[in-house]
Amino acid sequence: MxxxxxxxxxxxxxxxxxxxxxxxxxxxxxxxxxxxxxxxxxxxxxxxVLLIPPQVSRLLDSYGVFTRLVEKDMVRDGLDWLRYADGSVLGKTDFTWQKGVYGYPTLAAPxxxxxxxxxxxxxxxxxxxxxxxxxxxxxxxxxxxxxxxxxxxxxxxxxxxxxxxxxxxxxxxxxxxxPIRGDKSYLCRADGAAMRADPLTAPLMEAGILRSWWGPGRHLIALPLRREDLYDMIAVFDEAYEGKPETPLHTNWNTKGDVDHLRKAFADYDPRLRRALDYVPADECRLWNILSLxxxxxxxxxxxxxxxxxxxxxxxxxxxxxxxxxxxxxxxxxxxxxxxxxxxxxxxxxxxxxxxxxxxxxxxxxxxxxxxxxxxxxPDGEQQRQRDEHMKMVMNTLLTKIPAKxxxxxxxxxxxxxxxxxxxxxxxxxxxxxxx
Ligand SMILES: Cc1cc2nc3c(=O)[nH]c(=O)nc-3n(C[C@H](O)[C@H](O)[C@H](O)COP(=O)(O)OP(=O)(O)OC[C@H]3O[C@@H](n4cnc5c(N)ncnc54)[C@H](O)[C@@H]3O)c2cc1C
Known part of the structure; x- marks a missing residue:
């Protein structure tokens, strides 16, 4: 039994x-x-890096694993959603709010x-x-x-x-x-010391904030890895986006990415992000086919x-x-x-x-x-403006307080x-x- x-x-x-x-x-x-x-x-x-949302943090706690992840420095304050061109904040996910509401925050786990x-x-x-x-x-x-x-x-x-x-x-x-092939991804890491030494990128390294820049056909999510002194970035390209990278039929975690292509693909993004991409060594850029079922x-x-x-x-x-x-x-x-x-x-x-x-x-x-x-x-236009307005509404109303019992x-x-x-x-x- x-x-x-x-x-x-x-x-x-x-x-x-x-x-x-x-x-x-x-x-x-x-x-x-x-x-x-x-x-x-x-x-x-x-x-x-994988995000571990609150409902899963709770399960992992019941397995005796959550505290160990916390001890490995996986707690962050939140995730900012940014407009691609200028990095202005469209919305925020506040992990402290999640902890207040659900008892557990989202963790960011390599x-x-x-x-x-x-x-x-x-x-x-x-x-x-x-x-x-x-x-x-x-x-x-x-x-x-x-x-x-x-x-x-x-x-x-x-x-x-x-x-x-x-x-x-x-x-x-x-x-x-x-599996269905389509979207492509670059997984890359910038040198944390170089980022901190540069006044433009230093703020990206300091805060316990993840950032996700949303733009036409592609987005990029990034966060500082404190234990390894790196800035971890995942760029995701829509299947339909013309400027997506060419990939071999099968990729694995060793498939090398073209960092110059990555930089070109984000050349119209927030200057802080562009500079961060300058600090990615060529051998720290991988290419990944995203598969789904x-x-x-x-x-x-x-x-x-x-x-x-x-x-x-x-x-x-x-x-x-x-x-x-x-x-x-x-x-x-x-x-x-x-x-x-x-x-x-x-x-x-x-x-x-x-x-x-x-x-x-x-x-x-x-x-x-x-x-x-x-x-x-x-793409930029009416739908995008409506999306941005909606994000602001959510940020300014729903996320300002913890719902009462x-x-x-x-x-x-x-x-x-x-x-x-x-x-x-x-x-x-x-x-x-x-x-x-
Ligand atoms: C760019 C990107 C970002 C992502 N970000 C997130 C995120 O933030 N949060 C999140 O929750 N998810 C995220 N995901 C999804 C997440 O990575 C996957 O859903 C998850 O890792 C799948 O885990 P798995 O154990 O099912 O499969 P896998 O990680 O693929 O593990 C399968 C295991 O089975 C083994 N195996 C395979 N075949 C055999 C065999 N024949 N015999 C024996 N062993 C075998 C493999 O070696 C491997 O160890 C992301 C995915 C991508 C592509």
Whole structure:
């Protein structure tokens, strides 16, 4: 028996990214036995900064991880939305306000550090993480997983957390879906010391503020990394934008970007940002194809014993910075659902509940993300002026006070940040399984 007298199942998770590791912790804390299969030999020190929104900070706190992230200096004051040409402030997201309203702020986490904090916690909980293991195939019926070399691993449940190019997805769907290519991104880092020595860029390094410059067809989000003395920048280009970079068919974290092209692409932006781009060494600029998925017919195999989560299920364009957040939410809900299955035969019912709770929200977020991209990348004109007016209204009214108890929270992102992931899952699960 696992925690709270529910059965303990053997769960095999494919992939030790944010999705796989966070799900492994949630499942272990519920009393399940978890094995992770990861193809890389060691965790990769890759990726840019991920925002961890309040509803996920709360989950991570229940996993014993939030304080460790805070100790790694991931707390910031807020995020300023800026007009591209002159850097004037269009709106603000105040992380202190979020803390007052939701109990937790948004954190800004370098992906590699975030992953390694989850990894350490998983090891501490005794989770078996097998690095350097590649999958030959998955039999959704048994269910079992065969590694290259022939080893067969049996499980009660197999969870595909193997990213946008998931192999597990084909075992769930019977066929695979090719990810959608389109948007492009540059991930780059400027020299912090040089930025601080320059009066034009020094203010960008000082404040605990992230900044996002919105302009026609592309935007750029940036923040100072205090521990590494770098200025981290992510530039995102819309698929339809003519000046987007050319990319090879497949990119990885080592695909070199053309820093001169990046500078040219932002030549009509805020002078502070242009100067910051001057401080990016050529070898600190990477190019990245942004991949997303269409809404999939299902996330659960016919047997109910293989499921997908994270980018494997709902890779999305990054305009609301919620892809990894949805992955962590998936894992938390998966753990709640599995623990409602009192015997192996009920796992299928529990996994169908997982899909019905999660799919709608993740896909709604994916669509909202698309819309947000259109809004951020508007060309100058009437629509852009209306957007800017609306931003000011939100900034000057909704974000000036913390709603009183019982007062409706009108923040446009409240449905995301104010979501009680575990509470909502249990309300839905009570409808399927009866009250706990
Ligand atoms: C530019 C950009 C900015 C973003 N910003 C944010 C943000 O601010 N906030 C946010 O929440 N999200 C953000 N995202 C989205 C976020 O990065 C992803 O949603 C998230 O990292 C996905 O995590 P994952 O664990 O599902 O997949 P991955 O990180 O891809 O991990 C998959 C893991 O599975 C392993 N694997 C793959 N195949 C196999 C196999 N066959 N066998 C064994 N192991 C395998 C891989 O090696 C890897 O370790 C951003 C994305 C982009 C592109």
């Amino acid at each position: 696992g925690a709270s007298n529910s059965p303990s199942y053997h769960v095999v998770i494919v992939g030790a990214g944010i999705a796989g590791l966070s799900a492994s912790i949630a499942l272990t804390l519920k009393g399940h036995k978890v094995t992770i299969i990861e193809r890389t030999l060691a965790l990769q020190n890759i990726g840019s 992906r590699a550090e975030y992953q390694s904090v989850l990894y350490e916690r998983a090891l501490e909980l005794g989770i078996n993480i097998r690095l350097g293991c590649k999958i030959e195939g998955i039999d959704q019926g048994s269910p079992s997983l065969t590694l290259i070399g022939g080893e067969v691993i049996m499980a009660d449940l197999i969870v595909g957390a193997d990213g946008v190019r998931s192999k597990t997805r084909a075992a769930v769907l019977g066929e695979d879906f090719e 269409p809404d999939l017919p299902t996330w659960v195999s016919p047997s109910g014993n293989v499921v997908i989560l994270g980018d494997a299920a709902h890779a999305m364009r990054p305009y609301l910075a919620q892809g990894a957040a949805m992955a962590v939410e998936d894992g938390a809900v998966l753990a709640e659902c599995l623990s409602r299955a009192e015997k192996v035969d009920e796992i299928i019912k529990a996994m169908k509940a997982y899909e019905s709770i999660r799919k709608l929200r993740a896909e709604k977020l994916k669509n909202a993300s698309e819309e947000s991209g259109v809004e951020k990348h508007l 019982g007062e409706k929270n009108m923040h446009p992102m409240h449905w995301i940040m104010g979501h009680d992931v575990v509470g909502h899952a249990n309300v839905e699960l009570d409808k399927v399984f009866g009250t706990k």
